[in-house]
Amino acid sequence: MQKNIILAGVGGQGILSIAAVIDWAALNEGLEIRQAEVHGMSQRGGAVQSHLRIADHEIFADLIALGTADLILSVEPLEALRYLPYLAPDGHMATALEPFINMPGYPPMDELLAELRKSGRPVLVHAAEIAREAGSTRASNMVMLGAGAPFTGIAPEKLEAGIEALFGAKGREIVDINIRAFRKGLELSNT
Amino acid sequence: MIFTHSNRAPEGANQYRARMNRQLLLGAEAVAQGALDAGISGVYAYPGTPSTEITEYIQRSKAAREGGVRSSWSTNEKTAYEAALGMSYAGKRSLVCMKHVGLNVAADAFMNSAITGVNGGLVLAVADDPSMHSSQNEQDSRVYGRFAMGPVLEPASQQELYDSMLHAFELSEAMRLPVIVRITTRLSHSRAGVEQRTAVGQNPLHAEYAPERFVLMPHNARSQYRHLLDLQPTLEELSESSFLNRPVEGKGPVGVIAFGIGYNYTMEARVAHGLDCRVLKIGQYPLPRKMVNELFDACAEVLVVEEGYPVYEELFRGYFGSPKVRGRMDGALPRTGELTTDLLASALGVPLPETAAVPSMVVNRPPELCKGCGHRDMFDAINIAIGKHADHHVFSDIGCYTLGALPPYRAIHTCVDMGASITMAKGAADAGLRPAVCVIGDSTFAHSGMTGLLDAVNDRSPLTVVIADNDTTAMTGGQHSSASGSKLVRICLGLGVEEHHIRTIVPLRKNLEENIAVLGEEFAYEGVSIVIAKRDCLEKAAKEKRRTAATGK
Numbered sequence A: 001m002q003k004n005i006i007l008a009g010v011g012g013q014g015i016l017s018i019a020a021v022i023d024w025a026a027l028n029e030g031l032e033i034r035q036a037e038v039h040g041m042s043q044r045g046g047a048v049q050s051h052l053r054i055a056d057h058e059i060f061a062d063l064i065a066l067g068t069a070d071l072i073l074s075v076e077p078l079e080a081l082r083y084l085p086y087l088a089p090d091g092h093m094a095t096a097l098e099p100f101i102n103m104p105g106y107p108p109m110d111e112l113l114a115e116l117r118k119s120g121r122p123v124l125v126h127a128a129e130i131a132r133e134a135g136s137t138r139a140s141n142m143v144m145l146g147a148g149a150p151f152t153g154i155a156p157e158k159l160e161a162g163i164e165a166l167f168g169a170k171g172r173e174i175v176d177i178n179i180r181a182f183r184k185g186l187e188l189s190n191t
Numbered sequence B: 001m002i003f004t005h006s007n008r009a010p011e012g013a014n015q016y017r018a019r020m021n022r023q024l025l026l027g028a029e030a031v032a033q034g035a036l037d038a039g040i041s042g043v044y045a046y047p048g049t050p051s052t053e054i055t056e057y058i059q060r061s062k063a064a065r066e067g068g069v070r071s072s073w074s075t076n077e078k079t080a081y082e083a084a085l086g087m088s089y090a091g092k093r094s095l096v097c098m099k100h101v102g103l104n105v106a107a108d109a110f111m112n113s114a115i116t117g118v119n120g121g122l123v124l125a126v127a128d129d130p131s132m133h134s135s136q137n138e139q140d141s142r143v144y145g146r147f148a149m150g151p152v153l154e155p156a157s158q159q160e161l162y163d164s165m166l167h168a169f170e171l172s173e174a175m176r177l178p179v180i181v182r183i184t185t186r187l188s189h190s191r192a193g194v195e196q197r198t199a200v201g202q203n204p205l206h207a208e209y210a211p212e213r214f215v216l217m218p219h220n221a222r223s224q225y226r227h228l229l230d231l232q233p234t235l236e237e238l239s240e241s242s243f244l245n246r247p248v249e250g251k252g253p254v255g256v257i258a259f260g261i262g263y264n265y266t267m268e269a270r271v272a273h274g275l276d277c278r279v280l281k282i283g284q285y286p287l288p289r290k291m292v293n294e295l296f297d298a299c300a301e302v303l304v305v306e307e308g309y310p311v312y313e314e315l316f317r318g319y320f321g322s323p324k325v326r327g328r329m330d331g332a333l334p335r336t337g338e339l340t341t342d343l344l345a346s347a348l349g350v351p352l353p354e355t356a357a358v359p360s361m362v363v364n365r366p367p368e369l370c371k372g373c374g375h376r377d378m379f380d381a382i383n384i385a386i387g388k389h390a391d392h393h394v395f396s397d398i399g400c401y402t403l404g405a406l407p408p409y410r411a412i413h414t415c416v417d418m419g420a421s422i423t424m425a426k427g428a429a430d431a432g433l434r435p436a437v438c439v440i441g442d443s444t445f446a447h448s449g450m451t452g453l454l455d456a457v458n459d460r461s462p463l464t465v466v467i468a469d470n471d472t473t474a475m476t477g478g479q480h481s482s483a484s485g486s487k488l489v490r491i492c493l494g495l496g497v498e499e500h501h502i503r504t505i506v507p508l509r510k511n512l513e514e515n516i517a518v519l520g521e522e523f524a525y526e527g528v529s530i531v532i533a534k535r536d537c538l539e540k541a542a543k544e545k546r547r548t549a550a551t552g553k
């Protein structure tokens, strides 16, 4: 088993929380992990990504090779497209649809959607709206984790356990909101 | 918390780590944990991407606190290195961390510590930034290692990094030399499961009189230098038996010598594409000559894979060039930037797969100052105040405010090295440029601005220094600043700036007119003036709020 996952977003959007949950679950499963992330200047509102690799055998490189990502999971629609060269021919894409516009030249939403739809059957998610239903828009990254969950190679229950573990210190309510958000995201991918 | 930019990661990450025998650590954190378990008594550092997380980890560590491991930030890399040398002189193990360009600042101390040698183990963890993700160059610290003629370790994985730290301290004490552990951005900022070993205790206090080593007057320096030269064969011998250097069986005419994390990409390409070339993994310098000879004897062609400068490739080629050697210098690999598995595969003759292109609508998303950041209001005021002068130049420095070079501000016109804003503005003022204006942050001012300001005061150079005081080292994630607030004023006074030309403004929208007026007055003054733009970093404030919420203190 080996999964290559690219997490994408804008500095400050919380992709590292998604990574932390997958990492937790993978570590608990006794899997090997490499998870490269971006620190430094780009965290100030720049494009950021994390290469997450999990396998049941030794992993050498911290970075994913071109054309070998099993999943591109993005919390911002334009950012999902930035990493297309990494997507494997049979890879999946799941992205939140709320644009984060902090630079000139952001494409119109209809063109962006058309481009996203070209890449096979992307899972397109109104993550903020769904997160609000779950209890807090801040949980939209867990909605996205749910939407990407079927392609991570890790069972949803294990990921939920990861959410419990990572958000546990913040109290029951926060955990419940995040689990609800995760499940709503998961339903989207499973239907 | 294991998440250095923890603002974006959920709390509670510590709990699960305790239950596992493997911890998930960033490479930088593996350095820190390895050093703690090797019994350091102190870490000295100035923040700099990608090295910051090493010291932050030690600052958060309960074990470090209980063991009394000192860990607060130093004013700059030179003071850090010298303090680490002092701790070593006193017999204890010390770690000193910096980014690659920081070693330029500490180079005087570093080079000479190779001549004096050390007592307690002294390890310099230096983080290079190939591809310049957050740096002004991609200089390769292994060159400093060669320059100083000391051992350099370059582990390939997070686990190897952890294991290398104890090895580095033992090597340092055995050879009585400082040891460099070189990491690069990718290893420093990537997580993996790391297995921890039993910690060793700290060294006792044990300072010895050894003026013949530590007083570098010419006669002592000459014999110490001779001693360093005499150690070279031993260092080479130690490299032959190091766990960081090893051959990987293979066949065929093409072999690979893979340094540091170049090994990872080589092995990944080898596995992914079913290659079976010979590989020699290198992680400890000076080079193990026998191993290298064996590889070169067995192969018709050797690909040299270095994450950084082609330091050893150049050496292997020699001045007249060996046709056997391939690498960054003949285009087999690109001359600059980080390596990847794809680059390695293609250098080994594997055609790259057809992949989708990035759609043309995907425009760049450069970083920017946070919304509401005080630097924004400061740049607005500076732009208007200085805009009255048709041809104007603003010298600047390294920090979040460097982003003021980008649109919409385009407010600063230089950023070279820590502290260069003041000294370059001084030189330009000497040349006749009016007004001579520079912008520097509080932490950068403490790091390397004060001496330049003294030069300007001594020369009465007509110069305005805007100190952007946000009370933190913001760009690297909000570390403690060595000089901010009223301390800054006292420093400027002490250096001889006239009291009524040390002005303080608060960069807020509502103060714009007033701030423009203050700046305009000082720009017009024919002497040294200081304008402190004082407003706390928003991220720092948010971080403190989270800390208070988490600890209840």
Ligand code: SF4
Binding pocket: A044, B368, B369, B370, B372, B373, B374, B375, B400, B470, B474, B475, B537, B538, B539, B540
């Ligand atoms: S981190 Fe602080 S100083 Fe840096 S841009 Fe954000 S608010 Fe400004």
